[in-house]
Amino acid sequence: MPSATVGQTPSLSTYLKSLKHNDIETSIELFISLLKRRQIKNSRPCAIATISLLLRVVGEARTRDAQQLIERIRAVGRRLVAAQPREMAVGNIVRRVLENVREVAERDQDAADGGSEGSTSIPSTPIRGETMRRPAFPTKFSEFSPLHGAATIPQDMHARAPLATSGDSSPAFGGTMEAALQRPPLVSSNTSYAGQGPAASSLFSILQHPQGRSPYATPPTGTQSPALKASPFKGDEGQTSASEKLDIKAEVITSIQDLQKELEEVDDEISEFAQDHIHNNEVILTHTSSQTVQRFLMKAASKKRKFTVFHAEAYPNDHLETHATIVNGGGATAEDADERWKPLTSMGITVILIPDSAVFALMSRINKVILAPHTVLANGSLIAAAGASTIAQAAKTHRVPVVVLSGVFKLSPVYPFDTDELIEYGDPGKVVPFQDGEFMDKVDVVNPVYDFVDAELIDLYITNLGGHAPSYLYRIVADHYRVEDIDLSGKAEGGAVKAG
Amino acid sequence: MSEPTKAPEAAQLAEEAKLSPAELKKRAKAEKQARRAAQKGEPGATGVPVPATNGTHEAPKPPKQSGPQEQKAQGSQQKGPPQQKQKQGVQEGKHERTGSIQQPLPTRGMPALAGPVKEVQRKDKKQVELFSHLYTQSRRQDIAGASKNVHPSVVALGFQMSSYEICGSSARCVAMLVAFKEVVQTYVTPSEVSLARDLTSRHLSPQIDFLRSCRPISESMGNAIRWLKKTIVEIDPRTPEQEAKDYLCDEIDRFVRERITVTDQAIAASASALIKDGSVVLTYAKSSIVEKTILQAHANGTRFRVMAVDSRPLFEGKSLATSLMHAGLQVEYLPFSGIAYAVKEATLVLLGAHSMLSNGRLQSRVGTAALAMQAHKADIPVIVCCESVKFSGKVALDSIVLNEVAPSEELLLPKATVSHAPALDRKDDDDEDRQVRSLHDWRDIPGLQILNLMYDVTPAEYIRMVICEYGNVPPSSVPVVHRLANEGIM
Numbered sequence: 009m010p011s012a013t014v015g016q017t018p019s020l021s022t023y024l025k026s027l028k029h030n031d032i033e034t035s036i037e038l039f040i041s042l043l044k045r046r047q048i049k050n051s052r053p054c055a056i057a058t059i060s061l062l063l064r065v066v067g068e069a070r071t072r073d074a075q076q077l078i079e080r081i082r083a084v085g086r087r088l089v090a091a092q093p094r095e096m097a098v099g100n101i102v103r104r105v106l107e108n109v110r111e112v113a114e115r116d117q118d119a120a121d122g123g124s125e126g127s128t129s130i131p132s133t134p135i136r137g138e139t140m141r142r143p144a145f146p147t148k149f150s151e152f153s154p155l156h157g158a159a160t161i162p163q164d165m166h167a168r169a170p171l172a173t174s175g176d177s178s179p180a181f182g183g184t185m186e187a188a189l190q191r192p193p194l195v196s197s198n199t200s201y202a203g204q205g206p207a208a209s210s211l212f213s214i215l216q217h218p219q220g221r222s223p224y225a226t227p228p229t230g231t232q233s234p235a236l237k238a239s240p241f242k243g244d245e246g247q248t249s250a251s252e253k254l255d256i257k258a259e260v261i262t263s264i265q266d267l268q269k270e271l272e273e274v275d276d277e278i279s280e281f282a283q284d285h286i287h288n289n290e291v292i293l294t295h296t297s298s299q300t301v302q303r304f305l306m307k308a309a310s311k312k313r314k315f316t317v318f319h320a321e322a323y324p325n326d327h328l329e330t331h332a333t334i335v336n337g338g339g340a341t342a343e344d345a346d347e348r349w350k351p352l353t354s355m356g357i358t359v360i361l362i363p364d365s366a367v368f369a370l371m372s373r374i375n376k377v378i379l380a381p382h383t384v385l386a387n388g389s390l391i392a393a394a395g396a397s398t399i400a401q402a403a404k405t406h407r408v409p410v411v412v413l414s415g416v417f418k419l420s421p422v423y424p425f426d427t428d429e430l431i432e433y434g435d436p437g438k439v440v441p442f443q444d445g446e447f448m449d450k451v452d453v454v455n456p457v458y459d460f461v462d463a464e465l466i467d468l469y470i471t472n473l474g475g476h477a478p479s480y481l482y483r484i485v486a487d488h489y490r491v492e493d494i495d496l497s498g499k500a501e502g503g504a505v506k507a508g
Numbered sequence: 509m510s511e512p513t514k515a516p517e518a519a520q521l522a523e524e525a526k527l528s529p530a531e532l533k534k535r536a537k538a539e540k541q542a543r544r545a546a547q548k549g550e551p552g553a554t555g556v557p558v559p560a561t562n563g564t565h566e567a568p569k570p571p572k573q574s575g576p577q578e579q580k581a582q583g584s585q586q587k588g589p590p591q592q593k594q595k596q597g598v599q600e601g602k603h604e605r606t607g608s609i610q611q612p613l614p615t616r617g618m619p620a621l622a623g624p625v626k627e628v629q630r631k632d633k634k635q636v637e638l639f640s641h642l643y644t645q646s647r648r649q650d651i652a653g654a655s656k657n658v659h660p661s662v663v664a665l666g667f668q669m670s671s672y673e674i675c676g677s678s679a680r681c682v683a684m685l686v687a688f689k690e691v692v693q694t695y696v697t698p699s700e701v702s703l704a705r706d707l708t709s710r711h712l713s714p715q716i717d718f719l720r721s722c723r724p725i726s727e728s729m730g731n732a733i734r735w736l737k738k739t740i741v742e743i744d745p746r747t748p749e750q751e752a753k754d755y756l757c758d759e760i761d762r763f764v765r766e767r768i769t770v771t772d773q774a775i776a777a778s779a780s781a782l783i784k785d786g787s788v789v790l791t792y793a794k795s796s797i798v799e800k801t802i803l804q805a806h807a808n809g810t811r812f813r814v815m816a817v818d819s820r821p822l823f824e825g826k827s828l829a830t831s832l833m834h835a836g837l838q839v840e841y842l843p844f845s846g847i848a849y850a851v852k853e854a855t856l857v858l859l860g861a862h863s864m865l866s867n868g869r870l871q872s873r874v875g876t877a878a879l880a881m882q883a884h885k886a887d888i889p890v891i892v893c894c895e896s897v898k899f900s901g902k903v904a905l906d907s908i909v910l911n912e913v914a915p916s917e918e919l920l921l922p923k924a925t926v927s928h929a930p931a932l933d934r935k936d937d938d939d940e941d942r943q944v945r946s947l948h949d950w951r952d953i954p955g956l957q958i959l960n961l962m963y964d965v966t967p968a969e970y971i972r973m974v975i976c977e978y979g980n981v982p983p984s985s986v987p988v989v990h991r992l993a994n995e996g997i998m
Binding site: 318321322323324325327328331332334335336351352353354356357358359360361362363364365366367368369370372373393394395397398401402405428431439440446447450451452453454455456459460 | 906961
């Protein structure tokens with residue numbers, strides 16, 4: 009079937025073409041092999057390929073159930089992330105899609121429930137303890153202790169029993185859930201706190217909210233609560249009409265297409281901010297052949313700003329692309345003429361190519377450093393092409409501001425516990441050709457592809473949402489990802505739901 | 509009528525000589541235009557008319573003045589004429605005395621003329637403006653234009669230096685002195701002068717100029733030349749010629765031996781004591797003294813390993829790694845981008861120097877400063893091994909002041925046989941001809957420059973210790989050692 013791609017090096021474009029006529033399993037396998045063989049590299053191509061694949065996965069999913077859809081996406085995502093864990097854009101997109109699905113499902117549940125007083129429906133994320141009722145009170149007492157359950161637990165908590173998550177996202181809730189399993193269900197009307205207005209009247213509930221969802225969202229009375237102990241959500245969904253189920257899939261597809269559009273427009277949105285940051289007579293230092301940075305600078309140049317750019321060539325992994333970008337502009341290999349763009353020099357900007365070793369020497373005359381990352385981590389630090397750490401350190405020494413341009417799709421909810429693991433090591437043949445047999449034999453040649461840059465070295469992040477300090481990124485992470493999706497491993501939800 | 513006006517014109521030219529070349533260019537253009545207008549207009553008129561009308565001038569002048577003013581009307585601003593009026597006021601006295609039109613001082617009304625000339629110049633400029641002070645002499649490519657007095661061994665040496673066959677401060681210094689020995693031997697004292705006076709100016713200077721035209725001379729070479737000139741001058745004029753020449757050759761030998769060869773051994777012995785068992789020594793590019801130190805430590809039986817960091821375009825680190833590999837050491841080789849990885853494991857950084865500056869800073873191969881910074885941040889001691897012949901009295905605050913800019917072509921990669929970008933069928937070669945160009949066409953691309961720096965300056969706070977033949981000193985002691993060692997030469 010993929011006859012058109014025979015004879016061409018597998019890459020993003022061939023993969024996207026093949027997606028149209030391959031079946032799903034083949035496509036997934038193809039993508040996994042592309043990732044493993046590093047034929048698809050860098051955040052943006054991986055993100056584009058992942059989202060196209062997930063679009064097909066959702067399109068072909070037979071299920072109408074949001075929960076099952078989530079499971080399917082998680083399963084696929086697990087395989088993709090395992091194929092190349094350091095390509096975090098893949099995982100980011102999977103988590104974004106999951107967030108979209110959950111949000112769509114919640115919205116639909118809201119609509120299905122009709123006019124409950126300010127109630128949010130039970131979401132298809134059963135783990136979200138705080139939605140229907142008062143949030144769980146985390147108790148650390150073990151189940152065997154006589155004190156277990158002695159702490160104040162809202163009486164209607166046990167209805168949510170089977171939906172304990174394991175470990176990762178809400179360990180505290182898990183304990184409560186299991187405890188609640190053992191208690192007899194109580195009629196909701198007996199519940200003490202629920203029912204007297206919004207639960208937010210208790211400061212307690214504010215402290216319990218893991219996702220910062222407004223406590224006003226909890227309903228005053230647990231409408232669906234006690235009767236649905238076993239699998240309240242399944243039952244609930246059974247009640248909603250079939251037409252709303254259909255909507256879930258369609259709406260998810262729409263939201264994925266929106267995400268695709270966001271990926272395409274990322275560069276344009278980031279360049280909108282170019283005018284605020286680049287002015288006349290500035291001297292800018294940049295690094296590698298990043299398309300985002302080039303477009304950003306071109307936007308400033310198109311506003312008739314005259315500045316100078318020192319461009320470090322990022323030898324040995326990216327220098328050829330950097331030279332090509334400086335000389336020819338971008339998209340030289342794109343078939344669509346619209347995607348090509350002129351080089352910066354054609355807009356009257358002086359571009360000076362320098363080897364990476366000259367960065368410290370010139371830093372005293374640089375006004376601004378603009379970097380593009382490979383991945384941005386949740387605490388504001390980033391993984392960028394090798395050499396970025398030296399540049400950022402030198403900039404800090406000379407008090408030069410460092411600006412990082414990245415789309416939100418590069419922002420990963422992962423916290424860098426072990427920075428060494430996030431660095432990928434590349435082909436030593438790029439440093440010393442393998443023809444130097446004796447040298448390669450006796451000397452250990454190391455070629456790190458990425459560098460870890462700490463959050464303190466960065467002054468500003470510009471994303472498609474605007475400019476932020478590194479300390480704000482955790483908020484964006486919270487807005488775009490759900491806590492329960494951070495760990496894509498299967499043991500979390502699937503077991504609990506099916507048990508019910 | 510023209511003569512009396514020429515004199516004050518000349519005086520005016522003299523006082524305006526200190527104006528910038530751009531303004532002089534403007535004025536030259538205005539002169540040419542005025543001359544053209546003058547040929548059309550009154551025959552008696554002199555060189556440059558006033559570009560703006562001045563009410564105090566006589567009647568015949570205004571039409572001539574308005575002529576060229578119309579020509580410049582396209583670009584000149586409104587504020588031009590009033591400003592020139594002000595400037596004219598200064599010249600008022602002269603005007604009335606001679607009764608002729610004087611050249612005005614260049615004013616803001618003129619730039620429009622010079623505009624196009626400047627634009628074209630900027631487009632063709634391939635020199636980085638930041639380093640314009642370093643582009644004074646382009647490197648010699650062949651022997652054409654060399655003085656006939658240049659000795660063949662110096663010619664050979666010059667080309668060896670410019671092609672980086674002999675690269676490195678100490679190596680160049682020694683090679684130069686060895687070549688100068690031959691130069692001294694071929695010298696013949698002419699009849700009325702003494703060797704002491706004549707050798708330097710007539711025979712040695714062309715050699716030095718030739719070497720400088722091949723590649724800017726290093727600090728060690730500079731110190732050696734100063735020492736040599738001093739030694740020559742101190743020769744007793746009564747010494748017979750051959751004896752004097754032999755004396756000079758012996759002195760050169762002694763200099764090389766004392767200040768470079770033996771010094772290197774002493775520094776190697778001292779620095780190798782810093783390398784302990786289990787050390788991971790990080791080094792950058794190729795320094796002969798660091799190589800000697802490492803080999804000495806290895807010969808002492810210390811078990812350690814070496815990480816060699818390298819950079820474009822010279823790849824000196826690779827030759828260091830190769831020679832250490834042949835000696836049986838365990839070597840790890842990294843590109844410049846691997847510095848962040850390297851400082852995670854290194855325990856000691858050993859650096860060589862091009863020169864030590866008097867404010868404690870180290871001038872060395874470009875990239876050294878970045879490595880020293882990363883090592884300093886990782887709390888790794890940075891040790892510099894440097895002979896006193898490289899110590900300098902100069903100071904620098906950044907890497908721009910004292911540096912060497914190498915030809916940009918050295919940064920270009922060898923031309924690939926297969927073009928990098930795949931050729932697409934371009935049926936629609938619409939808009940700007942988008943032929944895929946490579947970096948080799950950089951000269952044709954306006955606005956694109958390539959900068960190939962040779963040195964950078966490392967701040968003193970990143971350097972823990974400097975090892976020279978006078979001992980292990982902190983970077984702040986460099987001026988003291990310089991006075992001690994190179995004293996009397998400066």
